[in-house]
Amino acid sequence: MAILHCTSLPFLSLRTTISSSKSTLTSTRIPLFLAMNSFAKSEPVSSSASSSSSTYQQVPEQDANNDLDRVADNTFRRYTSNVTKGSGKGTAIVWFRNDLRVLDNEALYKAWLSSETVLPVYCVDPRLFATTYHFGFPKTGALRAQFLLECLADLRKNLMKRGLNLLVQHGKPEEILPSLAKSFQAHTVYAQKETCSEELNVERLVMRGLKQVVTSPEESSGITVSNNIPKLQLVWGTTMYHLDDLPFDATSLPDVYTQFRKLVETKCTIRSCIKLPASLGPPPTVQDWGCLPSLEQLGLSSQSVNKGMKFVGGETAALSRVYEYFWKKDLLRVYKETRNGMLGPDYSTKFSPWLASGSLSPRFIYEEVKRYENDRLANSSTYWVLFELIWRDYFRFLSVKYGNSLFHLGGPRKVQRNWSQDKNLFESWRDGCTGYPLIDANMKELSTTGFMSNRGRQIVCSFLVRDMGIDWRMGAEWFETCLLDYDPCSNYGNWTYGSGTNV
Numbered sequence: 001m002a003i004l005h006c007t008s009l010p011f012l013s014l015r016t017t018i019s020s021s022k023s024t025l026t027s028t029r030i031p032l033f034l035a036m037n038s039f040a041k042s043e044p045v046s047s048s049a050s051s052s053s054s055t056y057q058q059v060p061e062q063d064a065n066n067d068l069d070r071v072a073d074n075t076f077r078r079y080t081s082n083v084t085k086g087s088g089k090g091t092a093i094v095w096f097r098n099d100l101r102v103l104d105n106e107a108l109y110k111a112w113l114s115s116e117t118v119l120p121v122y123c124v125d126p127r128l129f130a131t132t133y134h135f136g137f138p139k140t141g142a143l144r145a146q147f148l149l150e151c152l153a154d155l156r157k158n159l160m161k162r163g164l165n166l167l168v169q170h171g172k173p174e175e176i177l178p179s180l181a182k183s184f185q186a187h188t189v190y191a192q193k194e195t196c197s198e199e200l201n202v203e204r205l206v207m208r209g210l211k212q213v214v215t216s217p218e219e220s221s222g223i224t225v226s227n228n229i230p231k232l233q234l235v236w237g238t239t240m241y242h243l244d245d246l247p248f249d250a251t252s253l254p255d256v257y258t259q260f261r262k263l264v265e266t267k268c269t270i271r272s273c274i275k276l277p278a279s280l281g282p283p284p285t286v287q288d289w290g291c292l293p294s295l296e297q298l299g300l301s302s303q304s305v306n307k308g309m310k311f312v313g314g315e316t317a318a319l320s321r322v323y324e325y326f327w328k329k330d331l332l333r334v335y336k337e338t339r340n341g342m343l344g345p346d347y348s349t350k351f352s353p354w355l356a357s358g359s360l361s362p363r364f365i366y367e368e369v370k371r372y373e374n375d376r377l378a379n380s381s382t383y384w385v386l387f388e389l390i391w392r393d394y395f396r397f398l399s400v401k402y403g404n405s406l407f408h409l410g411g412p413r414k415v416q417r418n419w420s421q422d423k424n425l426f427e428s429w430r431d432g433c434t435g436y437p438l439i440d441a442n443m444k445e446l447s448t449t450g451f452m453s454n455r456g457r458q459i460v461c462s463f464l465v466r467d468m469g470i471d472w473r474m475g476a477e478w479f480e481t482c483l484l485d486y487d488p489c490s491n492y493g494n495w496t497y498g499s500g501t502n503v
């Protein structure tokens with residue numbers, strides 16, 4: 001990272017009208033300036049100065065009574081079924097990707113149903129820790145890497161509670177999975193389906209690798225497997241509405257969000273969460289389940305959060321946050337009025353980091369909203385959380401329709417425009433040194449915590465793209481590095497909207 005020159009850029013005017021079709025910000029007189037000053041004044045991350053005082057707020061809140069585990073255990077109990085297994089045979093592998101959860105995990109359920117033993121696997125893929133596509137930023141920053149490691153540790157713990165474990169392997173899935181399928185004579189690898197090019201490429205390579213594996217008929221435990229080649233079975237699981245339930249083919253997805261929303265709201269139902277039995281074990285015999293890497297082993301230096309919000313990774317924390325936001329603090333009833341805030345844990349749900357890692361199922365959130373509406377109240381705020389989750393679905397389905405154009409400079413609309421890649425301007429934005437306190441505070445919040453409010457993201461995106469005229473992909477890739485909730489569909493979807501290159 002370059003040395004910072006914190007000069008203000010007075011020739012720029014802070015344009016405040018966000019042209020996104022989603023919302024319009026009409027005034028710069030936001031009284032958050034003062035409170036956000038703690039970020040605006042703080043030293044940038046790349047500086048050697050460090051703050052002596054630690055004033056962060058943990059999300060979900062720190063608890064004295066082990067609330068996190070208690071809440072998660074209660075939730076798991078509600079989602080435990082008495083289903084008894086059918087005629088599953090042999091071994092099935094679950095390849096965990098961005099679905100790092102037990103509750104409502106269809107790949108895990110299908111693996112359990114189809115086999116006698118389930119082998120859960122996570123591959124620490126070195127490509128995730130390389131650099132971004134165009135501009136060479138770290139593909140996964142230290143804060144998201146730390147969050148991911150916490151998700152994996154928690155997933156392992158929750159699988160162990162159900163009689164399984166998590167095999168952690170370092171390397172490319174296309175090398176690891178065929179080799180495991182051969183060693184364990186697995187008949188199927190189950191995994192969550194992804195939609196963007198890098199992930200699709202890995203799926204293709206895994207499929208190709210599995211085709212080289214031939215399990216012997218007697219060893220594959222009587223399962224009828226075509227040519228005894230283990231299959232890769234991909235399962236849809238990222239959205240609230242299931243792809244197969246859409247009232248249109250994904251390639252005919254409406255280009256206007258409101259049309260999409262009205263169609264799914266009137267013509268589709270949301271599937272129930274999948275319940276699992278209390279025990280999924282025993283797992284196959286494994287000599288060494290593998291250790292989680294340290295940040296240093298991933299080529300990253302650890303970065304501690306000592307200001308703003310500090311998110312705890314993992315499904316246990318995710319379930320706890322849902323409980324805290326909906327039930328304990330009763331904030332769901334006012335979400336619509338508070339959601340455009342910028343400060344602290346409570347103005348919005350903060351579910352996004354767990355949704356992005358798959359530690360939290362959007363269908364579980366839906367069911368909790370419905371439970372809240374039954375038990376407490378239903379109003380425009382309770383509905384609005386679902387409205388926002390439909391945006392998330394929309395960006396996922398857009399990636400199916402528009403494929404790689406989401407990542408291209410001209411976007412899905414193939415817009416021709418001259419963009420600047422001025423290094424100094426970009427770095428002043430990236431490092432929070434533009435001289436505009438609102439921009440700088442938001443950018444520093446991003447680099448010191450891995451989070452920024454939705455309104456903050458809209459404002460800094462608009463500033464980079466419209467006021468500075470910088471290539472929007474530079475901003476999108478920097479977000480890709482830093483965001484705890486980085487998701488290719490939501491990130492590039494929102495950036496193409498902000499830059500006027502989406503449909």
Ligand SMILES: Cc1cc2nc3c(=O)[nH]c(=O)nc-3n(C[C@H](O)[C@H](O)[C@H](O)COP(=O)(O)OP(=O)(O)OC[C@H]3O[C@@H](n4cnc5c(N)ncnc54)[C@H](O)[C@@H]3O)c2cc1C
Nearest residue numbers: 348349350351352388389392454457485486487490491494
């Ligand atoms: C330039 C830009 C980049 C963004 N990049 C990402 C990203 O990489 N990952 C990501 O999850 N969100 C992204 N967003 C969307 C949004 O800013 C975050 O989802 C939201 O700030 C997360 O905070 P929350 O969970 O408290 O949201 P809440 O307001 O509580 O909303 C609830 C949930 O709805 C979904 N949601 C809300 N707004 C959006 C939206 N505009 N697009 C998609 N989903 C939405 C999220 O899953 C969120 O957790 C981006 C927005 C912009 C403007």
